[in-house]
Amino acid sequence: MTCQNALTFAGLACTETRTEVISEIGSLRGHWLVLLYHLQDGSSQLRPVFAPATGARKLDAESFVAAVLDVVIMDLHGSTQVSKRIHGASGLRLAEPLRARIARQAR
Numbered sequence: 001m002t003c004q005n006a007l008t009f010a011g012l013a014c015t016e017t018r019t020e021v022i023s024e025i026g027s028l029r030g031h032w033l034v035l036l037y038h039l040q041d042g043s044s045q046l047r048p049v050f051a052p053a054t055g056a057r058k059l060d061a062e063s064f065v066a067a068v069l070d071v072v073i074m075d076l077h078g079s080t081q082v083s084k085r086i087h088g089a090s091g092l093r094l095a096e097p098l099r100a101r102i103a104r105q106a107r
Contacts, residue, residue: 010034029053035071037082039089047075047082072098073106 035047049071059067075082076092086092094102 031059031067033068033071035068037075037086038093039086040091040093041089043089045082045085045089047071069102069105073102076102077106 030050030052033049033051035049037045037047039045049067051067072092074080075086077083
């Protein structure tokens with residue numbers, strides 16, 4: 001049931017995003033993701049992500065991981081509202097393998 005709850009919650013989070021901004025740019029067709037960040041201060045932050053379709057109906061595992069890493073790096077080093085929330089909470093709680101991968105890719 002936990003998996004179903006997570007999928008339902010992710011779908012709800014996507015419906016609450018500002019899709020009108022994306023539809024003004026182009027199509028809503030693409031890949032929609034919802035990241036749940038666990039912050040150092042014990043709180044959490046939802047992060048909806050949209051990646052326009054690039055031809056493939058599904059992302060392969062490598063493309064999926066690359067997209068997630070790109071977003072996390074952008075949120076760690078950017079100046080968006082999500083970035084400010086992360087910095088205000090003293091950073092993200094990340095598993096060491098993910099932290100190492102982000103550090104390598106951010107260079």
